Amino acid sequence: MRIGVFVCQCGTNIAGTVDTQEVARRAGNLPDVAYATSYMYTCSEPGQQEIQRAIREKNLQGVVVAACSPRMHEPTFRRAVERAGLNRFMFEMANIREHVSWINNDREANTRKAAELVEMAVAKLRFNQPLFSSQISVNKRVMVIGGGVAGIQAALDCSDGGLDVVLVERKSSIGGKMAQLDKTFPTVDCSSCILGPKMVDVVQKDNITLHAASEVESISGYVGNFTVEVRKKATYVDWTACTGCGACIEKCPSRKVPDVFNENLANARAINIPFPQAIPKKATINRDYCLHFTKGKCGTCQKVCPTGAVNYEMQDEIVTEQVGAIIVATGYDLFDASVYGEYGGGRYADVISGIQYERILSASGPFGGHIKRPSDGKEPKDIVFIACVGSRDASVGRPYCSGVCCMYIAKQAILTRDHLPDTRVWVFYMDIRAPGKNYDEFVRRAQEEYGVQYIRGRVGKVYPKGDRMVVQGNDTLLGVQVEVEADLVVLATGIEASAGARELAEKLRISYDQYGFYMESHPKLRPVETNTAGVYLAGVCQGPKDIPSSVAMGSAAAAKVQALFSRDTIETNPQVALVNERVCISCGKCIQVCPFGAIQWKELRGGIRKAEVLPSVCQGCGLCNATCPPKAIQLQHATDNQILAEVNALCA
Amino acid sequence: MFENATKQLRETVEAALPELNTVVGWRAGYDPLHMTPVFIKNAGDLSKLEWSPFCVQNLSGYLVKDPAVRAQDPSKKIGICVKGCDSRSLVALIQEKFIERNQIHVFGIPCRGTVDWRRVMKLGPLTGIQSARVEESRLVVEDANGGHTFALEDVLARKCLRCAHPNPVIHDVLIGEPVTPRVAVENSYGEVERMEEQSLEDRLGFWKKELDKCLRCYACRNACPLCVCQDRCIAETREPRWLTQRVGTSEKFLFHFIHALHLAGRCTECGECERACPMEIPVTLIKEKLNKITLELMSYEAGMDPEAVPPLLTFNPGETGL
Numbered sequence: 001m002r003i004g005v006f007v008c009q010c011g012t013n014i015a016g017t018v019d020t021q022e023v024a025r026r027a028g029n030l031p032d033v034a035y036a037t038s039y040m041y042t043c044s045e046p047g048q049q050e051i052q053r054a055i056r057e058k059n060l061q062g063v064v065v066a067a068c069s070p071r072m073h074e075p076t077f078r079r080a081v082e083r084a085g086l087n088r089f090m091f092e093m094a095n096i097r098e099h100v101s102w103i104n105n106d107r108e109a110n111t112r113k114a115a116e117l118v119e120m121a122v123a124k125l126r127f128n129q130p131l132f133s134s135q136i137s138v139n140k141r142v143m144v145i146g147g148g149v150a151g152i153q154a155a156l157d158c159s160d161g162g163l164d165v166v167l168v169e170r171k172s173s174i175g176g177k178m179a180q181l182d183k184t185f186p187t188v189d190c191s192s193c194i195l196g197p198k199m200v201d202v203v204q205k206d207n208i209t210l211h212a213a214s215e216v217e218s219i220s221g222y223v224g225n226f227t228v229e230v231r232k233k234a235t236y237v238d239w240t241a242c243t244g245c246g247a248c249i250e251k252c253p254s255r256k257v258p259d260v261f262n263e264n265l266a267n268a269r270a271i272n273i274p275f276p277q278a279i280p281k282k283a284t285i286n287r288d289y290c291l292h293f294t295k296g297k298c299g300t301c302q303k304v305c306p307t308g309a310v311n312y313e314m315q316d317e318i319v320t321e322q323v324g325a326i327i328v329a330t331g332y333d334l335f336d337a338s339v340y341g342e343y344g345g346g347r348y349a350d351v352i353s354g355i356q357y358e359r360i361l362s363a364s365g366p367f368g369g370h371i372k373r374p375s376d377g378k379e380p381k382d383i384v385f386i387a388c389v390g391s392r393d394a395s396v397g398r399p400y401c402s403g404v405c406c407m408y409i410a411k412q413a414i415l416t417r418d419h420l421p422d423t424r425v426w427v428f429y430m431d432i433r434a435p436g437k438n439y440d441e442f443v444r445r446a447q448e449e450y451g452v453q454y455i456r457g458r459v460g461k462v463y464p465k466g467d468r469m470v471v472q473g474n475d476t477l478l479g480v481q482v483e484v485e486a487d488l489v490v491l492a493t494g495i496e497a498s499a500g501a502r503e504l505a506e507k508l509r510i511s512y513d514q515y516g517f518y519m520e521s522h523p524k525l526r527p528v529e530t531n532t533a534g535v536y537l538a539g540v541c542q543g544p545k546d547i548p549s550s551v552a553m554g555s556a557a558a559a560k561v562q563a564l565f566s567r568d569t570i571e572t573n574p575q576v577a578l579v580n581e582r583v584c585i586s587c588g589k590c591i592q593v594c595p596f597g598a599i600q601w602k603e604l605r606g607g608i609r610k611a612e613v614l615p616s617v618c619q620g621c622g623l624c625n626a627t628c629p630p631k632a633i634q635l636q637h638a639t640d641n642q643i644l645a646e647v648n649a650l651c652a
Numbered sequence: 653m654f655e656n657a658t659k660q661l662r663e664t665v666e667a668a669l670p671e672l673n674t675v676v677g678w679r680a681g682y683d684p685l686h687m688t689p690v691f692i693k694n695a696g697d698l699s700k701l702e703w704s705p706f707c708v709q710n711l712s713g714y715l716v717k718d719p720a721v722r723a724q725d726p727s728k729k730i731g732i733c734v735k736g737c738d739s740r741s742l743v744a745l746i747q748e749k750f751i752e753r754n755q756i757h758v759f760g761i762p763c764r765g766t767v768d769w770r771r772v773m774k775l776g777p778l779t780g781i782q783s784a785r786v787e788e789s790r791l792v793v794e795d796a797n798g799g800h801t802f803a804l805e806d807v808l809a810r811k812c813l814r815c816a817h818p819n820p821v822i823h824d825v826l827i828g829e830p831v832t833p834r835v836a837v838e839n840s841y842g843e844v845e846r847m848e849e850q851s852l853e854d855r856l857g858f859w860k861k862e863l864d865k866c867l868r869c870y871a872c873r874n875a876c877p878l879c880v881c882q883d884r885c886i887a888e889t890r891e892p893r894w895l896t897q898r899v900g901t902s903e904k905f906l907f908h909f910i911h912a913l914h915l916a917g918r919c920t921e922c923g924e925c926e927r928a929c930p931m932e933i934p935v936t937l938i939k940e941k942l943n944k945i946t947l948e949l950m951s952y953e954a955g956m957d958p959e960a961v962p963p964l965l966t967f968n969p970g971e972t973g974l
């Protein structure tokens with residue numbers, strides 16, 4: 001093989017601490033290297049032309065570029081060598097910037113390490129083979145998982161673009177957390193007034209299929225061709241017949257069912273529609289409370305339903321959906337405030353969470369929009385908000401900022417003073433985080449126009465005194481202890497990953513951070529992509545954010561899907577596993593370990609079975625190769641021989 | 653006492669023989685301390701079949717490696733005689749679908765331990781051995797110079813002294829009464845623990861010295877019932893080129909650690925590799941270390957449950973303990 005080596009100076013990025021001339025000189029002595037040089041900016045237009053010129057003039061068959069991380073420019077250089085007539089896989093990159101020049105100042109050691117990395121790349125390249133991708137067709141349907149505002153926005157945008165959309169929501173209605181909110185900062189417009197029409201749009205669009213009360217069971221396939229099994233949970237009501245009239249709910253004798261939509265501040269019935277604007281507006285039976293299921297008698301709802309929709313025999317149903325892309329918008333859950341025993345959350349009726357307060361404020365909430373406290377229904381005269389309950393506190397495993405609490409406290413304080421102008425409001429906070437458009441102004445309005453008392457400091461303890469609560473904390477600005485007596489205490493509980501987020505991530509084969517938030521492909525440049533091709537993110541499932549950002553992300557994910565679907569076919573990645581049938585001993589271990597189900601048996605003449613990789617399903621993880629005892633299955637472009645050549649180059 | 657067991661074994665095999673292709677068992681070898689495998693096809697051969705504490709060989713490998721045993725009338729089962737340890741190899745092979753449970757008829761023999769002839773020969777150089785028998789806790793050998801008695805503990809195989817599963821974990825018939833295990837599995841890794849106490853340098857030194865003796869004859873691999881790759885074993889193929897023909901400790905090291913890693917979480921500690929090694933390298937010890945890790949991290953013991961999936965042969969994203 002005739003190999004050319006190009007050592008990039010990256011201006012002074014590399015040349016500052018690496019003698020690139022020396023690296024090129026040493027590379028020139030390696031076996032098969034026919035040409036070696038150092039260049040100022042290899043990725044620049046002239047730099048790429050220099051590579052192409054060398055390929056033609058020196059008859060190069062393979063190229064090594066020693067420069068930055070392959071994540072940065074491998075595609076650039078692959079295209080460059082391809083333009084000069086080489087197969088793009090006859091190219092290797094040695095990372096001498098992120099792995100060398102940027103992490104150490106010792107010029108001599110750096111130069112040695114860079115030379116060794118180049119030697120490894122050359123050693124590997126000598127075993128490279130041209131690889132070719134094939135084209136696979138794209139199924140232009142998209143699935144959106146999670147019907148909060150982010151998922152709804154993504155679904156509507158895709159639908160507007162003419163795509164068929166399948167929206168999967170695990171609750172019986174879409175809407176997510178936003179449906180529970182009263183008003184929204186910073187404009188204080190009514191949440192259901194702005195969300196409601198979007199929810200209605202979802203059912204009115206012909207090209208959106210909504211599976212509510214459903215969850216993803218399994219996912220197989222790959223970008224362009226996913227097969228998703230969706231479990232439609234038994235609701236015990238035939239939704240094609242249910243008109244949402246509510247007759248059943250009125251008559252249901254099981255009346256002590258926690259009303260989850262109202263954050264358990266009220267009771268619901270065993271057969272229920274969560275809220276008046278629910279989409280779809282269909283009844284669901286809660287088995288745990290239904291007397292038919294718990295006691296074996298009742299049947300009232302079945303009798304009163306005018307359309308005969310109630311069906312106690314209903315079973316979960318699995319439907320299979322074929323889609324080409326998936327947008328994940330599964331949102332969040334809230335921190336369990338009872339972890340802070342000293343605040344009394346979950347212990348005292350009048351210590352509630354922010355989302356409970358949203359329900360109290362809401363006209364469709366448990367108290368019809370009148371601010372009352374849960375214990376005795378009295379109007380509170382003094383209210384204390386405590387910020388950062390389960391945010392920015394490493395001791396409870398939540399070191400991150402939930403991003404929306406400062407703002408919703410200000411909103412709730414303003415709304416409180418609007419409803420009950422005589423009520424006094426205190427806020428205990430750590431810092432005010434209000435970086436959005438018109439956000440800081442909003443908080444200032446709470447402080448200046450609405451007279452909300454902001455006290456900078458942590459609360460130590462909340463305890464009952466008579467029928468009131470005492471909040472003990474310190475004011476770090478004044479350096480004094482403060483004690484406030486209040487009728488109601490609202491804990492701004494922080495955002496955490498939604499329940500089941502990790503399990504869903506495993507099914508989707510996307511990564512998540514230590515808190516369960518999904519990982520974007522690049523924090524700045526690929527914020528809605530994941531590292532699994534064809535799977536995109538929207539909303540709080542990726543990390544805490546407010547409604548405007550969630551909606552923007554929903555639209556962005558939709559745009560990515562539109563871009564993907566603008567082509568009829570996509571190229572497969574040829575860096576997949578391949579079985580050498582002569583070596584395969586038919587042990588089946590690879591089939592067993594492949595996390596993607598990418599390997600199956602292939603029957604040869606005489607009933608002999610050999611393993612066979614489905615190249616379009618294989619993700620190139622290499623687990624099969626590590627497991628295969630005789631190493632019959634090899635990952636293309638990272639074969640044992642290629643890796644061994646690198647190791648040998650380093651250890652020789 | 654072993655005469656009775658042999659008699660019982662022969663009778664049991666005889667009763668089952670019409671339904672079986674072959675029965676793999678043991679017969680007398682070239683001297684009374686040695687046994688050798690036998691393949692019983694008809695009742696006429698039954699008198700060869702024997703059971704005694706000299707039946708050290710694990711015969712289960714024949715089910716997957718010997719083409720003569722494999723290519724038989726598929727409507728009939730294959731009979732096989734196993735001790736406790738050997739039966740676990742069967743389970744491992746069943747788990748990995750190399751054999752089917754309903755293809756085999758297992759004659760299980762509870763075992764009180766087998767004799768390692770090398771240990772005997774080290775204690776007393778014997779010539780012209782005429783007889784050898786185990787009586788209670790003694791081994792009595794007669795050779796040209798008369799009678800010799802050895803304490804059984806001094807001549808049992810290493811694997812037997814640490815045996816936690818003397819009773820076959822699967823069997824169709826059991827020959828004799830179940831016996832009490834010597835140790836619980838948690839307590840069976842004393843030798844590994846003693847190795848672990850040594851410094852890294854000492855351990856490296858030990859293995860360098862031991863493995864340097866390796867001839868790369870691959871007897872260990874060939875004896876291993878779970879090393880099923882045969883001609884495809886990467887010790888010998890050059891594609892991919894993990895090992896070369898170069899002589900030197902590094903290649904020997906690499907081979908033994910490849911062997912051990914390919915057996916991680918699969919090896920049942922039957923000790924065949926160590927027994928087969930002509931250079932007396934304690935190669936099972938490497939696998940014992942891996943199994944100890946498997947037990948501690950994943951609470952898994954190889955070859956116990958035909959339904960279980962060996963932990964390294966599955967992808968389980970929810971894996972805990974690691």
Ligand SMILES: Cc1cc2nc3c(=O)[nH]c(=O)nc-3n(C[C@H](O)[C@H](O)[C@H](O)COP(=O)(O)OP(=O)(O)OC[C@H]3O[C@@H](n4cnc5c(N)ncnc54)[C@H](O)[C@@H]3O)c2cc1C
Pocket residue numbers: 145146147148149150151168169170171173174175176177178181183184185186214215216329330331332333334354355358404408411498500504538539540541545546547548550
């Ligand atoms: C008390 C409070 C007040 C707030 N006030 C404001 C405000 O005034 N202004 C503002 O901008 N922001 C506010 N926020 C933030 C706002 O709630 C979020 O930004 C927004 O709801 C995020 O939308 P989402 O679609 O990403 O997530 P979600 O609203 O959580 O929606 C996720 C949806 O996915 C579903 N789901 C979850 N897992 C699965 C699964 N495995 N399969 C199928 N479906 C699944 C859920 O059931 C849910 O319907 C507030 C937050 C709180 C806690």
Ligand code: SF4
Pocket residue numbers: 579583584585586587588589590591610611627628629630631632633
């Ligand atoms: S693991 Fe290797 S030998 Fe076993 S079936 Fe797969 S490719 Fe063949």
Ligand code: SF4
Pocket residue numbers: 576577593594595596597598599613617618619620621622623624625635
């Ligand atoms: S590399 Fe192997 S284990 Fe990984 S996805 Fe491909 S076939 Fe499956």
Ligand code: SF4
Pocket residue numbers: 872875876877878879915918919920921922923924925926936939
């Ligand atoms: S590696 Fe040795 S002890 Fe383990 S199963 Fe194979 S032969 Fe038996």
Ligand code: SF4
Pocket residue numbers: 629630873878879880881882884885886887910911914915
């Ligand atoms: S050492 Fe590995 S490759 Fe060789 S036979 Fe055993 S399992 Fe197969």
